[in-house]
Amino acid sequence: MPASPKTSPQTSPQTSPRSSPTPANAHRVSARPAFTLIELLVVIAIIALLIGILLPALGAARQSSQRIKCLANLRGLGQGFRLYLNDSNEVFPRVLALTQTNTGPGEPTSDMSLLDILAQYVDAPTPRRSNPLVPDSPYIVTDPFRCPSDQSSSDEASGFAPIHEVWGVSYEYGPGYIIGFLDTLLVPRPAEGVTKAYELFAGRGRDLPILSDADEWHPRASGIRRNSLFYSDLRADWATEEIPGEEAIEFIAAAVRFGGGNLRP
Numbered sequence: 685m686p687a688s689p690k691t692s693p694q695t696s697p698q699t700s701p702r703s704s705p706t707p708a709n710a711h712r713v714s715a716r717p718a719f720t721l722i723e724l725l726v727v728i729a730i731i732a733l734l735i736g737i738l739l740p741a742l743g744a745a746r747q748s749s750q751r752i753k754c755l756a757n758l759r760g761l762g763q764g765f766r767l768y769l770n771d772s773n774e775v776f777p778r779v780l781a782l783t784q785t786n787t788g789p790g791e792p793t794s795d796m797s798l799l800d801i802l803a804q805y806v807d808a809p810t811p812r813r814s815n816p817l818v819p820d821s822p823y824i825v826t827d828p829f830r831c832p833s834d835q836s837s838s839d840e841a842s843g844f845a846p847i848h849e850v851w852g853v854s855y856e857y858g859p860g861y862i863i864g865f866l867d868t869l870l871v872p873r874p875a876e877g878v879t880k881a882y883e884l885f886a887g888r889g890r891d892l893p894i895l896s897d898a899d900e901w902h903p904r905a906s907g908i909r910r911n912s913l914f915y916s917d918l919r920a921d922w923a924t925e926e927i928p929g930e931e932a933i934e935f936i937a938a939a940v941r942f943g944g945g946n947l948r949p
Contacts, residue, residue: 750832751902754911755920757828762918764805777801778875781860782853798857811852822849829853833901847898856898877943886916
């Protein structure tokens with residue numbers, strides 16, 4: 685049997701992966717260009733400009749929100765005042781103004797203020813002294829008795845402390861001053877007289893405030909920088925200018941007359 689021809693094993697050539705040429709800077713870290721001093725100053729100037737534009741807008745927005753909250757507080761107190769009027773035959777309370785004390789000789793020291801009245805008709809914690817053992821300790825006050833803008837006052841005697849910390853409330857009861865004045869004139873029914881005078885002026889379109897901010901806290905372009913609660917519809921709005929001299933005299937004369945008193949010429 686003839687031998688089969690001897691075949692030599694064929695070896696496949698080994699193929700090595702193709703390697704791309706390595707660039708000379710493959711292992712060199714690429715450096716990011718840094719800011720120049722001029723570029724840095726430009727960025728800082730832009731940031732400062734944006735802050736200068738935004739800060740007044742943010743401040744105005746904060747002041748607006750504080751005033752809106754103050755108006756809501758006045759409306760809440762107005763609801764309590766309305767409930768009191770329902771129980772008092774529509775006669776204003778014969779009490780001291782909210783930020784008023786008796787200092788005259790022989791006057792009682794336990795007279796009520798409107799705060800004592802409203803505490804019975806407003807569903808909110810009654811303002812209280814932070815330390816009951818210290819009569820002059822600051823009050824702890826919550827809504828609606830505290831205006832959010834009441835962070836300082838113009839009262840040098842109190843060290844410019846917030847009014848609510850000194851008196852327990854941020855608002856003033858205007859009729860209380862007039863009622864107290866009629867008391868000094870020995871008018872028999874001062875609260876009734878002031879109430880009727882308010883009604884008289886409201887009928888003439890001269891709506892007068894019952895409650896007002898105790899200080900000027902709310903910036904505005906012109907006019908009194910206070911909020912007020914008005915008599916006729918218990919609306920809360922910007923305070924109006926005080927009534928001029930002749931009208932004020934007419935108001936007092938009407939209050940004395942309605943209260944059963946007499947004014948000597």
